[in-house]
Amino acid sequence: MDLIDLINTRRFLGAEFLMWLWFRADCFDGIMEVDGHGSLEVIFDDALTLEAYLAETERNDFRGGAPAFSAEAKTALRHGKRSEKAKLRIIKDAREWVFTLKAESMDLSGMKIPAVLSKEDSEVFFERMYLLEEIEEIIENIYREFLGIRLSERWIDDYLPAMQKWIQSDDLAQPSDYPT
Amino acid sequence: MGAFQGNLTYKLFFVEGDLPDGWKDHYLTQINHLKFEPLTPDSDADESMGWVEIERPLKSDFMLSNVVYNDFINLGFRRDKYSIPSALLKAHLSEAFREYREQNQKERLTKFEKDDIKTLVQKRLREQSLPAMKVVDMSWEMSTGRVRFWSQSNSLCELFQEYWEDTFDLRLIPANPYIHGLQFNLGDVELERLATVEPSNFVEGRMAME
Structure with a gap:
């Protein structure tokens, strides 16, 4: 396969990453240790899009409230839909980033970054870039952890069964539901 | 931006x-x-x-x-x-073809004549408008x-x-x-x-x- 084929046929990993992140955030109330960044909070915010795999027209767009905790979203998951886009809120050291992550491209949009303190134009630019680099690194380190799991035998043996059970359950997820 | x-x-x-x-x-x-x-x-x-x-x-x-x-x-x-609305371009072209036919007493225009007239009409319309600008x-x-x-x-x-x-x-x-x-x-x-x-x-x- 050439690079273009690999890029196009591996896009599903983005949706699986968001599914795993959702499951993990659910189990630990959003608290997670991220390599190089310590403990931070990952919250699925008020917008979530679920789509059937390879059938983009079968889509559920949830807006407002906390759709990741809604019965409707769980029902959609039970019908085989998976998360294609989610608005996420990441809190680190009382600083907050809010953005939408599109799974198939890993694009970030509508990013709100922590308040920029600089006044000069060039300083504002460097501060904005620093804050973007920081959130990109956080997301990539979480994605790196996911890939480590996803590309190991433990995905099939432990993680996938646990996520299948989570999807079927109406109960709130517990830390003990997450494979150790 | x-x-x-x-x-x-x-x-x-x-x-x-x-x-x-x-x-x-x-x-x-x-x-x-x-x-x-x-x-x-x-x-x-x-x-x-x-x-x-x-x-x-x-x-x-x-x-x-x-x-x-x-x-x-x-x-x-x-x-x-430049994005001239197609309906506007079509209307101006139609009028220009008609005027040319009348002035030259021709019933039909050749492809070359039509192309020349179209270029002139597009230029005239561009002179009256500004291009849309996008900067990223x-x-x-x-x-x-x-x-x-x-x-x-x-x-x-x-x-x-x-x-x-x-x-x-x-x-x-x-x-x-x-x-x-x-x-x-x-x-x-x-x-x-x-x-x-x-x-x-x-x-x-x-x-x-x-």
Whole structure:
């Protein structure tokens, strides 16, 4: 396969990453240790899009409230839909980033970054870039952890069964539901 | 816009390849060579694209001081386009064909006559209108080989990617789940699995492709 084929046929990993992140955030109330960044909070915010795999027209767009905790979203998951886009809120050291992550491209949009303190134009630019680099690194380190799991035998043996059970359950997820 | 102010919606690209020796002067020459040239009503082209100074879309007097910001190369990618509404063009063409036929006492016009009249009509309409302008910021972080382009429009991103590669003679690869995976220095086994792993079925009893 050439690079273009690999890029196009591996896009599903983005949706699986968001599914795993959702499951993990659910189990630990959003608290997670991220390599190089310590403990931070990952919250699925008020917008979530679920789509059937390879059938983009079968889509559920949830807006407002906390759709990741809604019965409707769980029902959609039970019908085989998976998360294609989610608005996420990441809190680190009382600083907050809010953005939408599109799974198939890993694009970030509508990013709100922590308040920029600089006044000069060039300083504002460097501060904005620093804050973007920081959130990109956080997301990539979480994605790196996911890939480590996803590309190991433990995905099939432990993680996938646990996520299948989570999807079927109406109960709130517990830390003990997450494979150790 | 986006690098200095405004909405933070962007497309991330990774740069592949090595910087040439003396890259600052070399790239300044390249950027000047491919700077934005304004459209004129007389030009044949309907659109023009090229580099402008960041935050100053009407300026393209490039110097190192307005291109290189410490570890970043910052530019604006400007694209201007005449877009005459098709119904308006059609109405003016129809009228111009009619006048030409009457003046020259002809029942039918040749293809060449029609093309000439169309060029004149388009020019006349362009003189009465201004092209639509779109400017998008681009920041290239040299140390990490990351380029951020403040748009997620697929068509604009493709134009930008091609223009950027022509300017800097390096390859630009858009971020996505596979390319992100390649950034992690995975081992051989993980790389093989990354290339071959199949989608998971999250719902027992249902087909993954369903």
